[in-house]
Amino acid sequence: MYEQRVVSGMRPTGMLHLGHYHGAIKNWVRLQSEYPCLFFVADWHALTTHYDTPEVIEQHVWDMVIDWLAAGIDPAQAVLFIQSRIPEHAELHTLLSMITPLGWLERVPTYKDQQEKLSDRDLSTYGFLGYPLLQSADVLIYRAKFVPVGEDQVPHVELMREIARRFNHVYGREPGFEDKARAAAKKMGSRKAKLYAQLRNRYQEQGDVEALAAARALLVEQQNLSVGDRERLFGFLEGGGRLILVEPDVMLTESSKLPGLDGQKMSKSYDNTIGLREEAQSVTRKIRTMPTDPARVKRTDPGDPAKCPVWEFHLVYSNDKTRAWAEQGCRSAGIGCLECKQPVIDAVLAEQTPMRERAQKYLDDPTLVRNIVADGGEKARRLAHETMREVREAMGLSYS
Ligand code: TRP
Ligand code: SF4
Numbered sequence: 001m002y003e004q005r006v007v008s009g010m011r012p013t014g015m016l017h018l019g020h021y022h023g024a025i026k027n028w029v030r031l032q033s034e035y036p037c038l039f040f041v042a043d044w045h046a047l048t049t050h051y052d053t054p055e056v057i058e059q060h061v062w063d064m065v066i067d068w069l070a071a072g073i074d075p076a077q078a079v080l081f082i083q084s085r086i087p088e089h090a091e092l093h094t095l096l097s098m099i100t101p102l103g104w105l106e107r108v109p110t111y112k113d114q115q116e117k118l119s120d121r122d123l124s125t126y127g128f129l130g131y132p133l134l135q136s137a138d139v140l141i142y143r144a145k146f147v148p149v150g151e152d153q154v155p156h157v158e159l160m161r162e163i164a165r166r167f168n169h170v171y172g173r174e175p176g177f178e179d180k181a182r183a184a185a186k187k188m189g190s191r192k193a194k195l196y197a198q199l200r201n202r203y204q205e206q207g208d209v210e211a212l213a214a215a216r217a218l219l220v221e222q223q224n225l226s227v228g229d230r231e232r233l234f235g236f237l238e239g240g241g242r243l244i245l246v247e248p249d250v251m252l253t254e255s256s257k258l259p260g261l262d263g264q265k266m267s268k269s270y271d272n273t274i275g276l277r278e279e280a281q282s283v284t285r286k287i288r289t290m291p292t293d294p295a296r297v298k299r300t301d302p303g304d305p306a307k308c309p310v311w312e313f314h315l316v317y318s319n320d321k322t323r324a325w326a327e328q329g330c331r332s333a334g335i336g337c338l339e340c341k342q343p344v345i346d347a348v349l350a351e352q353t354p355m356r357e358r359a360q361k362y363l364d365d366p367t368l369v370r371n372i373v374a375d376g377g378e379k380a381r382r383l384a385h386e387t388m389r390e391v392r393e394a395m396g397l398s399y400s
Contacts, residue, residue: 003035003036003145003220004035004036004145004146005035005036005037005038005142005143005144005145005146006031006035006036006037006038006144006145006146006147006148006251007037007038007039007040007138007139007142007144007146007147007248008024008028008037008038008039008040008147008148008149009039009040009041009042009045009083009135009138010024010039010040010041010042010064011041011042011043011045011046012041012042012043012046012057012060012061012063012064013046013060013064013268014056014060014063014064014268015063015064015067015275015276015277016063016064016067016068016071016275016276017266017268017273017274017275017276018258018266018273018274018275018276018348019258019259019260019265019266019267019273020067020276021071021258021276022257022258022316023150023253023257023258024148024150024253025067025068025071025073026071027148027253028068028073028078028148029071029072029073029074031148031251032073032074032077032078033077035146036079037077037078037079038078038079038081038142038144038376038380038383039068039073039078039079039080040080040081040082040083040086040138040376040380041061041064041065041081041082041083041373042083042135042138043057043061043082043083043084044083044084044089044090044134045083045131045134045135046060047127048123048125048127048128048130048131048134049114049118049121049123049128051125051127052122061082062366062369065080065369065372065373066359066362066363066369067276067277067359068080069358069359069362069369069372070276070277070355070356070358070359070362071276071355072355072358075372075375075376079376079379079380080372080373080376081373081376081377081379081380082373082377083138085373085377086141086377086380086381086384088141088381088384088385088388089134089137089138089141089384090134090137091388092137092140092141092387092388092391093130093133093134093136093137095391095392095395096133096136096137096140096163096167097130097133098395099163099166099167099170100133100163100166104159104162104163105129105130105132105133105159106129108132108155108156108159109155110131110132110152110155110156111128111129111131111132114128115128132155132156132159133159133163135156135160136156136159136160136163136164139157139160139248140160140163140164140167140245140246140248140387141383141384141387141388142380142383142384142387143245143246143383143387144246144248145246145248145249146248146249146250146251147160147248147249147250147251148251148252148253149250149251149252149253150252150253151252153250154250154252157248157249157250158250160247160248161247161248161249163245164245164246164247164248165247167244167245167391167394168235168240168241168242168243168244168245169240169241171241171242171244171394171395172231172235172240172241172242172243172244172394173240173241173242174241174242174394177232177235177236177241177242178236180229180232181232181233181235181236184225184229184230184232184233184236185197185233185236187224187225187229188218188222188224188225192218192222195218196215196218196219196233196237198211199211199212199214199215199218199237200215200236200237203215203237203238204239212237212238215237216234216237219233219234219237227386227390228242228390231243231244231390242394244390244391244394245387245391257312257316258312258313258316259309259312260272260273260309261273261274261286261287261290261291261309262290262291262309263291263308263309263312274286274287274348276352276355277352277355277356277359278352280349280352280353283345283348283349283352284345284349287310287313287341287344287345287348288338288341288345290309290310290341291309292308292309292310292337292340293305293307293308293330294307295307296330296333296337299333299336300333301333302330302331302332302333303330303331303333303337304330304331305326305327305330305331308330310337310340310341310344311326311327311330313344313348314326314343314344317343317344317347317348317351318343318344318347322343326340326343
């Protein structure tokens with residue numbers, strides 16, 4: 001509500017593959033020029049499921065950051081950092097845990113789902129139960145407006161909203177709130193204070209949502225308000241108390257879904273991936289040996305693209321003309337499968353070449369990567385400090 005800030009994180013699970021790229025990172029690259037973005041490595045979240053393999057965390061972290069940079073995440077536009085370098089995330093997690101009903105966490109669908117799916121792992125820990133609460137702290141600490149994530153994470157963002165609402169409800173009702181809000185409005189100058197009061201009335205008396213939007217826009221523009229006053233005015237607008245934490249919205253990734261080489265979801269555990277920066281030779285070999293419609297045993301057998309994983313690659317990588325050529329050629333047995341795969345191979349390699357080039361610079365000089373996350377960490381920390389000052393004060397922990 002301050003700026004339309006975007007926050008997202010990713011667990012460091014090793015080198016990224018093209019499924020990650022098309023499912024998430026490509027979207028981040030687009031967002032970084034449209035919004036102020038913070039992207040971070042969720043290394044604590046990785047420990048919730050992999051606490052027993054600390055030796056791989058660090059390598060995975062650096063590999064992943066290099067993959068982001070290779071994919072086109074630009075540290076001059078987006079803030080990149082590592083979660084554990086901003087311990088305030090953990091502080092906020094602890095403070096939020098005080099007001100989080102246990103049932104809210106037990107009810108998050110991923111909690112039981114993952115326990116069933118990953119039954120070989122020990123997920124009976126407190127950390128795992130708290131996973132979505134830590135995630136809430138990750139986002140709320142930056143007062144983010146949008147969280148770009150996949151479908152599976154929607155309940156986590158819903159939890160963030162509930163937590164923010166509860167926090168504001170419990171701690172935003174300071175004594176003398178209305179008087180403080182009116183005094184804050186005056187600080188905008190009498191003309192703007194009057195406009196604010198009019199818009200607030202229109203919203204509260206007639207439910208006029210355009211007036212609400214206009215009033216919010218007015219507040220966003222005010223440079224001379226303190227954070228506390230701004231929170232009061234946002235809260236006063238809607239009739240509650242101060243809005244100390246912002247309720248974020250999910251920003252669903254309309255992902256062009258790229259399946260794995262065998263048509264299942266692309267995933268390291270299925271051994272069906274193409275690495276983001278994988279060697280051209282190896283990529284070519286993998287695509288050439290991809291399974292196709294099993295009905296095409298001989299070159300002369302017609303096929304059905306709907307039964308072929310290569311077709312899914314065409315849907316992501318080919319233009320209409322090439323798709324029409326492949327579909328027609330497949331159904332009529334006019335082309336062979338290797339022929340059909342060639343434009344896909346070309347397109348994948350063309351996508352990867354600039355990524356490998358960008359990565360090389362960072363592989364040659366790892367201090368570049370260290371500096372990028374150090375800088376990003378500093379920027380993130382500044383924002384986190386601002387929120388934590390408010391949160392501590394609201395919870396009676398400021399000891400001034
Ligand atoms: N849980 C997310 C995932 O598995 C990763 C994550 C951690 C995250 N913290 C976040 C995503 C905050 C968005 C915002 O993909
Ligand atoms: Fe798949 Fe193309 Fe072969 Fe058809 S021609 S089965 S779409 S690879």
